[in-house]
Amino acid sequence: MRGLPDVRVDKDRLRRRAAAKRSKLRPLDLRDAAVALRAVLLSVAEVHRSAVVAVYVGVGTEPGTGPLLESLACRGVRVLLPVLRRDADVDWGVYEGPDSLASAPLGLLEPVGRRLGVDAVATADAVLVPGLAADRTGMRLGRGGGSYDRVLSRIARDAFSCIVLHDGELLDDVLPNEPHDRRVDAAATPSGLVRFPL
Numbered sequence: 001m002r003g004l005p006d007v008r009v010d011k012d013r014l015r016r017r018a019a020a021k022r023s024k025l026r027p028l029d030l031r032d033a034a035v036a037l038r039a040v041l042l043s044v045a046e047v048h049r050s051a052v053v054a055v056y057v058g059v060g061t062e063p064g065t066g067p068l069l070e071s072l073a074c075r076g077v078r079v080l081l082p083v084l085r086r087d088a089d090v091d092w093g094v095y096e097g098p099d100s101l102a103s104a105p106l107g108l109l110e111p112v113g114r115r116l117g118v119d120a121v122a123t124a125d126a127v128l129v130p131g132l133a134a135d136r137t138g139m140r141l142g143r144g145g146g147s148y149d150r151v152l153s154r155i156a157r158d159a160f161s162c163i164v165l166h167d168g169e170l171l172d173d174v175l176p177n178e179p180h181d182r183r184v185d186a187a188a189t190p191s192g193l194v195r196f197p198l
């Protein structure tokens, strides 16, 4: 990748490594992980007491959010879901049940209802963030569009931000990072929650 700064090359290598590892996960493992992640996330005080939670719809081998979405909706929580814009920024819609999701480009599932605008995420008490890996300083590795760096720059100052990962994706090595990268407060894996130092 001639011309690209080292940090971009390093991130890209890590993205490919993470994706290759995810591709080995089996459907039953994915289902178990999604169920465990619901239990972990609902037991987090900041999530438990939230009236508005931004989640994502896990697709493919991503850490699954289906069980969590159902539980939050059943409890009357307002669940915001991302809608990818053509400029890789993120608009938001409300989760109204599994039938309110439709296939979108890149294999995504997105809410069909009204678009609330990119700033709607500022109303969330907790923001659950997709990603491929995180380090123990709270830096995250996303898909490379910078979408969630933009999202994280708009959330409320006291909102709780948490990346959702599979076991083994919270890395001991520090991730390469750039000035625009935004840290999260914690990482949830099927094994539990890890809070990062402030």
Ligand SMILES: Nc1nc2c(c(=O)[nH]1)N(C=O)[C@@H](CNc1ccc(C(=O)N[C@@H](CCC(=O)O)C(=O)O)cc1)CN2
Pocket: 056, 057, 058, 059, 062, 082, 083, 084, 090, 106, 107, 108, 130, 131, 142, 143, 145, 147, 148
């Ligand atoms: N579930 C989910 N929703 C999300 C994100 C995410 O990471 N996960 N995003 C986070 O920013 C935004 C979407 N950004 C994305 C950017 C790239 C790819 C992507 O390249 N996906 C596949 C290719 C799939 C295909 O072409 O069929 C890949 O990883 O190879 C997906 C989503 C908003 N919504």
Ligand SMILES: Nc1ncnc2c1ncn2[C@@H]1O[C@H](COP(=O)(O)OP(=O)(O)OP(=O)(O)O)[C@@H](O)[C@H]1O
Pocket: 011, 130, 131, 140, 141, 142, 143, 144, 145, 146, 147, 148, 149, 150, 153, 178, 180, 181
């Ligand atoms: N606030 C922003 N506004 C516009 N572009 C941005 C912003 N933040 C990051 N970007 C752009 O997004 C691109 C990818 O960034 P990066 O590699 O850090 O993505 P990522 O954090 O892995 O992905 P994501 O945030 O989508 O999960 C970079 O070219 C960067 O310039």
